[in-house]
Amino acid sequence: MKLDTRALRYLASEDWNVLTAVERASKDHEIVPTQLIERFSRVKGGVSGVHKSISALAKVGLIARVKEAKYDGYRLTYGGLDYLAMHAYSTRKEIYSVGSRIGVGKESDIMMVADHKGVQKVLKIHRLGRISFRSVKTNRDYLRNRQSGSWMYLSRLAAMKEFAFMKALREEDFPVPEPIAQSRHTVLMSFVDAFLLRTINSVPDPASLYSDLIDLILRLAKHGLIHGDFNEFNILIKEERSVTTSDSGEEDESIALVPIVIDFPQMISMDHQNAEMYFDRDVNCIKRFFERKFGFVGTQPGPFFKDAKKTVGRDNVRRLDAAAEASGFTKKMARDLEKAIREQEAAKEKGDEQYSDEDEDGSEEGEEGWRE
Ligand code: ADP
Numbered sequence: 001m002k003l004d005t006r007a008l009r010y011l012a013s014e015d016w017n018v019l020t021a022v023e024r025a026s027k028d029h030e031i032v033p034t035q036l037i038e039r040f041s042r043v044k045g046g047v048s049g050v051h052k053s054i055s056a057l058a059k060v061g062l063i064a065r066v067k068e069a070k071y072d073g074y075r076l077t078y079g080g081l082d083y084l085a086m087h088a089y090s091t092r093k094e095i096y097s098v099g100s101r102i103g104v105g106k107e108s109d110i111m112m113v114a115d116h117k118g119v120q121k122v123l124k125i126h127r128l129g130r131i132s133f134r135s136v137k138t139n140r141d142y143l144r145n146r147q148s149g150s151w152m153y154l155s156r157l158a159a160m161k162e163f164a165f166m167k168a169l170r171e172e173d174f175p176v177p178e179p180i181a182q183s184r185h186t187v188l189m190s191f192v193d194a195f196l197l198r199t200i201n202s203v204p205d206p207a208s209l210y211s212d213l214i215d216l217i218l219r220l221a222k223h224g225l226i227h228g229d230f231n232e233f234n235i236l237i238k239e240e241r242s243v244t245t246s247d248s249g250e251e252d253e254s255i256a257l258v259p260i261v262i263d264f265p266q267m268i269s270m271d272h273q274n275a276e277m278y279f280d281r282d283v284n285c286i287k288r289f290f291e292r293k294f295g296f297v298g299t300q301p302g303p304f305f306k307d308a309k310k311t312v313g314r315d316n317v318r319r320l321d322a323a324a325e326a327s328g329f330t331k332k333m334a335r336d337l338e339k340a341i342r343e344q345e346a347a348k349e350k351g352d353e354q355y356s357d358e359d360e361d362g363s364e365e366g367e368e369g370w371r372e
Pocket residue numbers: 102103104105106107108109110122124177189190191192193194196233234262263264
């Protein structure tokens with residue numbers, strides 16, 4: 001599923017009104033009855049104007065007609081939600097143009113975008129919820145009409161949580177991208193011009209980078225947090241050059257490798273019931289990677305969860321594990337999101353062949369342009 005912006009500039013303001021109406025009604029209706037769209041839309045030309053917009057939106061795949069339903073209705077597609085988010089950013093002058101896709105996960109699309117001044121930014125579009133529909137087939141009908149299982153709701157939660165944590169971490173000077181804005185299932189952030197740790201084959205001083213990364217895990221723990229996916233795919237390495245002049249006037253250039261951490265929807269609290277398992281998993285990911293890639297094995301054992309646990313909140317540091325809740329993310333939202341993320345992980349581990357890049361309901365028409 002990639003972001004296709006071809007029709008973005010051709011939609012009339014009536015079409016946006018109708019698309020917004022479908023989104024509003026989707027909160028309570030998985031399939032929105034046409035009559036409701038008519039009622040929610042403020043469009044010149046009355047009902048026939050609405051119908052014209054519905055056709056235009058369905059044609060470019062932003063809404064999809066649902067044939068199997070008992071009543072005539074439409075469903076907002078991933079594409080439709082993408083457009084609503086893009087429209088919001090563009091109205092607020094946060095995004096002017098959309099460039100190439102730089103990352104493709106099963107749970108997200110990462111796009112390069114730019115504002116009016118040409119400043120490059122990264123747009124992360126969350127695509128959560130597809131797996132749970134596909135892999136837990138027996139649950140499908142059960143999930144279908146429940147908001148807590150819907151892709152739109154889950155993807156929005158992932159974006160909200162990621163944005164809240166990025167903000168909180170940034171405020172405490174953690175090396176993370178700058179969170180710029182959030183809309184629906186997307187997060188807009190600064191572009192980190194760096195190499196993914198995974199793509200780096202050698203470093204001058206593995207011990208020093210290793211200890212920086214372990215220190216980051218421990219610093220997060222002190223603030224009450226576990227990243228939960230701390231590995232070579234979620235760590236970018238920036239080269240920072242600095243020139244120092246010695247007493248004799250000689251210039252010395254040194255290059256420091258600075259890690260920057262990304263990807264936060266799965267962050268958990270140090271108080272979580274499985275905290276120790278997630279903490280150890282993060283530590284072991286780094287250990288395994290350094291051994292395999294750089295042949296480096298640390299001399300010290302650990303770090304251990306029980307020691308890290310004792311440091312939570314020490315030196316009056318701000319606990320960040322409630323950061324998402326502080327921004328309106330309720331306990332129920334946290335539970336719903338965690339459940340979906342665990343299901344996704346389980347599906348990935350199983351190598352589920354139904355782990356396909358399809359929308360949750362393949363029976364609709366009008367979406368072809370939005371699939372790969
Ligand atoms: P996912 O949840 O799909 O793993 P990530 O947030 O880890 O998504 O992003 C996927 C990839 O996109 C990363 O591995 C990285 O290469 C790239 N990426 C994500 N955010 C940024 C950013 N702010 N700057 C540069 N590259 C990024």
